[in-house]
Amino acid sequence: MSTNTIDPNSWIDKYSDYLFNYTIVRVDDKEIAQDLVQETFFAGLKSMKNFKGEASERTWLISILKRKIIDHYRKINSNKGKAEVRINYVNDGETEGDWLEERVADPFDQNAENEIENEELGVAIYNCIDKLPEKQARIFKMKTIEGFDTEAICNEFDITASNLWVIIHRARTAMAECLEKNWF
């Protein structure tokens, strides 16, 4: 029926860092960003039935997150907004345009190349990590970003040290290739 399936249990492991980095460059506050990511997951859970499987899970969550960020700015601006003079930009009276949503810059709806160019570094890195096979991605993240010991990772995944280094090597090669175009 659908090409993409949805599985809330894996959301946090898979997407929270990506969404968090996406949010943090837009709201510039850790707490708020975390809250927004959380709300996004809740909202996603609520409207799971509406997920048609046309987009990937991540794209779908990002589209929810974008709304949440817009809502956040609406909320903190509401007092100021009251004093503002409102101008109707649609004058025909029939179509009620949603000013914010239609006017907001939307880099994610552009084509793939623009998308990467417009991304912030953090988002770009997590985007590349997402492209790695799952095991590689997890090990690379643990080793490089979270800074775990070689031994600890080996124990957790039940692999030998040389296995680990082979995985790290593959991950690093793939990451370098993925980031090369825009960041090297």
Added chain:
Amino acid sequence: MSKENKIFVSCEDANHFCDKNEYQEASFWEKIKLSIHLIYCKACRKYSTNNSKLSKLVKDPKVISMNQSAKDSMKEQLKKKMLEQE
């Protein structure tokens, strides 16, 4: 033993030392072997520079991951919500 002490190592080994070096886990002897290899191997020099660039990018303070406790509490709350829905 003779294999262990070779001064000229294969590219495969050199890359392995290079990866280790990025995590400050290469031994002194491995570092020497790596630098000797890099003198004459262009491909590995390229890999090595790219590798250190990658490390630098990932270490950038702008790249943040949420800490594990925050993730765990998020997971729990999400589970609660899922149960509520059922």
